[in-house]
Amino acid sequence: MSLESYKEILERMRAKYIEESGNKPEDVSDIGIRLRVMAGEVYRLQARMDWLWKQAFPETADGAQLDLHGAQRGLVRGGREKAEGVLEFSRYVPISFDLMIPKGTVCASSGEEAVEYETTEEAVLAAGSVTVSVPARAVTAGSAGNAAAGYINTLVSEVTGINYVTNTKAFSGGTDPEGDEDYRARILAGIGRLEGFGSAGYYEGIALEQAGVRSAQAGISADSSGVTVYVWGDGAAVPEEAIGELQERLDSSRPLGVAVTVQQAATKKVVVGAQLQMREGADFAAASAALPNVIKAWLNQRSVGESVYMAKIQRLIMDTDPGVARVGFISSCKDHEGALGVVPIAGIVSLKEVV
Structure with missing residues (x-):
């Protein structure tokens, strides 16, 4: 369905008017104004019809309309999930009594775009101990909550007697809503x-x-x-x-x-060794801390029998971090062709900066 521009519609209407009446309408005349108004309404109608045409088919629908196509197949768009992990609350020296750390204690990562995390259960730092581990999760769902080890180091909630906090292991599992293209692929596979x-x-x-x-x-x-x-x-x-x-x-x-x-399903680990060329002024250290968790979260959301292509991971990296100018892969990184009963999962993910 070809969509005419407003100018094309107006010129076509003016030409038809001249052909039928033998008169050329002036822009400031009553007829000229009517033609311009009508051309605008016709353009709006065509634009609306073009939108409806696209939303009628899962191949071209997007957003909420694509959700409706998925619902017809019993397929729900993957939602946002919160990253989870363990926080370690510590003192410099032991104390002689038990120290309670309330559920919902908030900590955060460092940096300008700090992400907050909260404990999911109450914990006690026992007398004579200096460290206690507490399960926690990101306050806000999304891949931004995935954090490398040592990334969380700020106490937001005041906990009397606690000197510092950190995460000795990465927080993972945070996912963004499934994008239209990945969701569309699942829908079309179901239709097929x-x-x-x-x-x-x-x-x-x-x-x-x-x-x-x-x-x-x-x-x-x-x-x-x-x-x-x-x-x-x-x-x-x-x-x-x-x-x-x-x-x-x-x-x-x-x-x-x-x-x-x-x-x-059997599992097949997909190894990713990416070489990143950063844009001028971009921070590779920040990218190398965040991107592996994003890549692993994406890989761990693949389906049984699904193929994984390095080109998709390349797009994922560049969409996630605008500071990445170019992405290459080491020779051992191969596409994974889908196989019956096999689900691809995250293997080793390594990033290297190249000039």
């Missing part, structure tokens, strides 16, 4: 798999309704007598209890004479 009774899509649809299952892939034997449904959770294996429940559901929903088995 028919859901007729006994088809691969049929079994996958049942599996995705099971709590704890984020992705599923069904493999059907050559003679159609056996089906294996491979499942994977949200960045982790599906709990055994959920697998048992799904097995019961599939046993009661399978065609007569077909044996259905539910299995955990």
Whole structure:
């Protein structure tokens, strides 16, 4: 559907008026003003129709309209998740009594764009001890909450008797909302798999309704007598209890004479060795602290049977950090072609600055 510009519409209307009347309308005349107003309304109508046309199909829809296409397939856009980890609260010297650290104690990272973290349970620094570890999570969901070891070092909430705080291990698991392109790919993949009774899509649809299952892939034997449904959770294996429940559901929903088995998906670690060329004035140290967590979080959200291409990781890096001018990969970094029953997960992620 080709969208005309306002100028093209106006010129077409003026030409038709001259052809029919034999008179050329002046811009300040009543007819000239009417033509301009009408051309504007026609342009608005065409723009609206063009928008509706795009939103009618999952290949071109975006935002909330793409969510509706996904809902028709039982696919929900991946949401924002909070990064989680462990904070260590410490004193310089031990004390003779127990010291309580309340739930909800807030700490933060250093720097201009500080991210806050809060403890998720109450803890006690025992008498005679100098350090206590407390589970915590980012206050705000999103990949910005992923933090390298030692990145969190500021006490926001005053805790009497505590001298300093840090995280000896990275905070991870923070994710941004699934982008339109990744979500669209999942929707189109679902559309491409028919859901007729006994088809691969049929079994996958049942599996995705099971709590704890984020992705599923069904493999059907050559003679159609056996089906294996491979499942994977949200960045982790599906709990055994959920697998048992799904097995019961599939046993009661399978065609007569077909044996259905539910299995955990196998994993394949994807190794990323990226070489970054930074823009002038950009901070590689900050990029190398944040980007590995972003890459790992993205890799750990892949689906069973999905391919992973270095080009997508390249785009992820450049979209995340505008200070990166160019991204290359070491020769050992290879694309991962999707395989039945295999889910790609994060392996070693290393970044190196190049000039």
